[in-house]
Amino acid sequence: MKLLKKITLIAVAIIVMGALFGHFYFDQKFTPEKNALTVRGSSSRIPIVWEDSMTALLLPVSLKGIPEKFYMQLDLGSPTTLFYTAPLKSIQQKYGPKFNFSDSLSPIKLGFELGNMEVSSSRFKMLEYGDSIRWNDSDSPIIIGTLGTDLLEKRITVLDFKDNYCSFSESIPNEHKKYNWSDFEFKKRRILFPAEIENEKIKIIYDSGTSVFELITSKKSWEKYRNSGPILKGEGNSWGNKLTTYTAKTSKKIRIGNTNITLSEVTYIEGTSFLQRMLMKSSGMEGMAGNKIFMGKILLLDCKKQKFTIY
Incomplete structure (x- = not known):
């Protein structure tokens, strides 16, 4: 009987320890890194572009010194803003020293403009994802990365699905203060x-x-x-x-x-x-x-x- 009690206690201890380990593991796994974005200014009425019948919500961005218009997907399921390796490699091949990209998954120092707002970081994450750029295909938006909720942590966000635009501001716009929050x-x-x-x-x-x-x-x-x-x-x-x-x-x-x-x-x-x-x-x-x-x-x-x- 004593042996049975010991075995039962050991089994319970293993289950409890396993549950605790699982809790701490997944808590750490899903905890994003500290917000590394630097955001300057605000931006209003950025046009929303829908890809392929609303499969993705895209916002136009620009990279300093590069004339082409690019897009990033606003994905609020992602806690972190990141860039894709394939399109950045294409930009590197075309613009060389104007664009410092090491063609690896190491964090990248980069800045971009989203409307009148400047967003930068010394350690944007890279994801092995996306497509190489077909520079002569003007009909397809060039998607270079994902805008995550780290950006929303820095600015109040308006998503206007009536007129299809997005705004980022440092305070609640006056016309929206009257509504129940x-x-x-x-x-x-x-x-x-x-x-x-x-x-x-x-x-x-x-x-x-x-x-x-x-x-x-x-x-x-x-x-x-x-x-x-x-x-x-x-x-x-x-x-x-x-x-x-x-x-x-x-x-x-x-x-x-x-x-x-x-x-x-x-x-x-x-x-x-x-x-x-x-x-x-x-x-x-x-x-x-x-x-x-x-x-x-x-x-x-x-x-x-x-x-x-x-x-």
Whole structure:
């Protein structure tokens, strides 16, 4: 009996230690590095460019001394602004000493202009991603990187999905002060909105990288929220990881902050990575909102004070 008790105690200790290790490992894994951006000035009414029927929200940027217009994806699911190796290598090959790029994944010192705002860092992360630039193809936007939520931590952000523009300012613009603001969580530089659907309070993460979807949920919630009828099966991509999406019509209403929104569709996804599933679990999120849910509305985010409004 004593031996059985000892074995039981050891097993419990192993489980507890494993749980603690897992908690600290994933907490550290999903904690972004300290914000390394330097931001000067503000910028209003930057035009939003949609890539391929809203698959990505792009903003125009310029690099000092280089005449071409480039674009970066505003991806609020990314806590860090970063650049892609393939297009930067093409710029290096064309402009040589004007552009200091070592063709590696080492952090890069770089600055760019976003409207009238200057953004720089001595250690932008590099990602082995993107396409080599076809300089003679003027119809395709040249995407050189991702704008993450470290930028939003520095500026109040207006996403106007009525007139398709984006603004970054140091204080709340006067015309927006009259609206009711709600609290949100900015955990590990990820945006978690309080929401309610069918009298159930949930947290949804806002990921502007999932532009074409309104609301992504678990399969269980998807079955609960969707209408009967046809299901649209599609393929997606998350940093090179292939996903399968299932989208169905719905007429459910969701309340995000102080704003009621009628949904037209709901989606669930198969093929997410283990780390993505752990991120969802550790953040407490029970759904994900893409840009489509805010179409025809204006979204303001004050990440420093963790306040937002939608109207």
